[in-house]
Amino acid sequence: MLTMEEAQMLLTQKVEEIIQTEKVSLFDALGRKLAEDIIAVRDQPPFPRSPLDGYALRGEDTTGASHDTPVTLKVIGKVYAGSVYEGTVKKGEAVRLMTGAPIPDGADTVIRQEDTDLGGDTVSVYRELRPYQNYCYQGEDYQAGSILVKKGRTLHAGIITVIASLGKTEVEVFKRPRIALLSTGDEVLLPEAEWKPGKIYDTNRAYIGSRLMELQNPPVFSEHISDEGSVVAEEIRRIAPVTDLIITTGGVSVGEKDIMHEVVDILGAKQLFWKVRVKPGSPTLAFIWEGTLVLCLSGNPFGAIANFELLGRPVLYALTGQEKWKLRTQQAKLQNDFIKPAGGRRFLRGWLEDGKVYLNGKNQASGAILAMADCNCLIEITPDMAGAKAGECVQVYML
Ligand code: AMP
Numbered sequence: 001m002l003t004m005e006e007a008q009m010l011l012t013q014k015v016e017e018i019i020q021t022e023k024v025s026l027f028d029a030l031g032r033k034l035a036e037d038i039i040a041v042r043d044q045p046p047f048p049r050s051p052l053d054g055y056a057l058r059g060e061d062t063t064g065a066s067h068d069t070p071v072t073l074k075v076i077g078k079v080y081a082g083s084v085y086e087g088t089v090k091k092g093e094a095v096r097l098m099t100g101a102p103i104p105d106g107a108d109t110v111i112r113q114e115d116t117d118l119g120g121d122t123v124s125v126y127r128e129l130r131p132y133q134n135y136c137y138q139g140e141d142y143q144a145g146s147i148l149v150k151k152g153r154t155l156h157a158g159i160i161t162v163i164a165s166l167g168k169t170e171v172e173v174f175k176r177p178r179i180a181l182l183s184t185g186d187e188v189l190l191p192e193a194e195w196k197p198g199k200i201y202d203t204n205r206a207y208i209g210s211r212l213m214e215l216q217n218p219p220v221f222s223e224h225i226s227d228e229g230s231v232v233a234e235e236i237r238r239i240a241p242v243t244d245l246i247i248t249t250g251g252v253s254v255g256e257k258d259i260m261h262e263v264v265d266i267l268g269a270k271q272l273f274w275k276v277r278v279k280p281g282s283p284t285l286a287f288i289w290e291g292t293l294v295l296c297l298s299g300n301p302f303g304a305i306a307n308f309e310l311l312g313r314p315v316l317y318a319l320t321g322q323e324k325w326k327l328r329t330q331q332a333k334l335q336n337d338f339i340k341p342a343g344g345r346r347f348l349r350g351w352l353e354d355g356k357v358y359l360n361g362k363n364q365a366s367g368a369i370l371a372m373a374d375c376n377c378l379i380e381i382t383p384d385m386a387g388a389k390a391g392e393c394v395q396v397y398m399l
């Protein structure tokens with residue numbers, strides 16, 4: 001049996017980072033990996049700009065100004081944000097302007113309206129200003145020609161903001177891995193199906209599909225297939241040419257309906273491994289068919305979930321090089337006891353908050369579902385731990 005790390009290594013060696021790119025609308029680009037350097041086409045701000053509502057004037061005209069000795073200037077015009085005042089401000093003159101408006105030629109500072117009599121045809125100024133006080137320089141944010149965001153970054157709202165400031169509507173990104181989800185099991189129902197005795201609803205595709213969406217990589221196929229080796233094999237044949245990774249759940253153990261072994265035989269596929277030394281979900285199977293990696297997880301809900309996180313995510317990291325897929329671990333102090341001896345390397349559902357991690361007290365069995373509602377991390381219990389005691393430091397894997 002492989003260790004988790006050996007399985008991760010085998011899996012990630014079988015895929016290559018995607019280098020194909022495509023253009024997408026900027027507002028569909030969240031979470032995508034940038035495939036171009038973003039270069040400024042003009043300065044930002046594109047013109048000297050007023051940071052406040054007031055009057056543009058020449059700083060030297062305000063020498064000696066105070067409440068008791070105001071300086072009065074002639075108001076020669078008005079400019080709102082979005083417009084341009086075409087004239088030049090000369091000695092003894094001022095232009096009324098609002099926040100965001102371009103500072104007219106000749107003016108070198110802006111006095112805030114609170115430091116004036118608010119003005120009319122003339123304005124009385126109550127404060128001395130130095131030239132370039134209250135003045136946003138053209139290009140003080142960034143300059144034309146500079147690289148603003150480097151290729152390879154993952155687009156988040158902040159980067160999209162920077163790109164939007166250039167007026168760009170499209171952006172070149174790397175193609176996303178095409179992931180297919182197949183759940184098996186004759187007992188498994190589609191969400192819209194009416195419940196019948198002996199049946200359960202499909203939670204595996206709900207979890208993995210939601211996680212893929214959360215990480216901005218929705219599956220290209222998500223379907224349920226009956227426990228029929230030939231049908232599963234046929235579906236893999238059909239979708240493998242247009243997918244980079246196929247994740248299946250169910251049918252990997254040793255029972256009569258554990259059909260994934262039969263699927264490997266029918267396809268004549270190359271098996272990478274079967275069984276990983278982790279609980280839950282140890283019977284994980286992986287194979288390659290026509291160059292496409294197929295990762296077959298246990299059908300047990302927490303087995304599928306834990307192994308999607310521990311084995312599936314590293315594959316997505318290898319395919320994309322994006323940090324968001326990387327497993328993130330940290331040490332945390334366990335807040336309650338887990339009495340059962342580990343009996344091997346085990347993962348439990350936990351809730352991490354402020355460096356403390358809680359077992360949520362719900363049924364932790366691998367077939368149990370409710371504990372997922374309060375799970376934001378996996379708690380690792382190592383074989384040498386006799387269960388885990390409150391106060392012990394444990395390693396957690398963040399979801
Ligand atoms: P299997 O790995 O196919 O032997 O399934 C193990 C357990 O997980 C059984 O109790 C199945 O009923 C259950 N199971 C299998 N697939 C799913 C699924 N997609 N959603 C929820 N439970 C499942």
Ligand code: MG
Pocket residue numbers: 184185186227250251257299
């Ligand atoms: Mg099954």
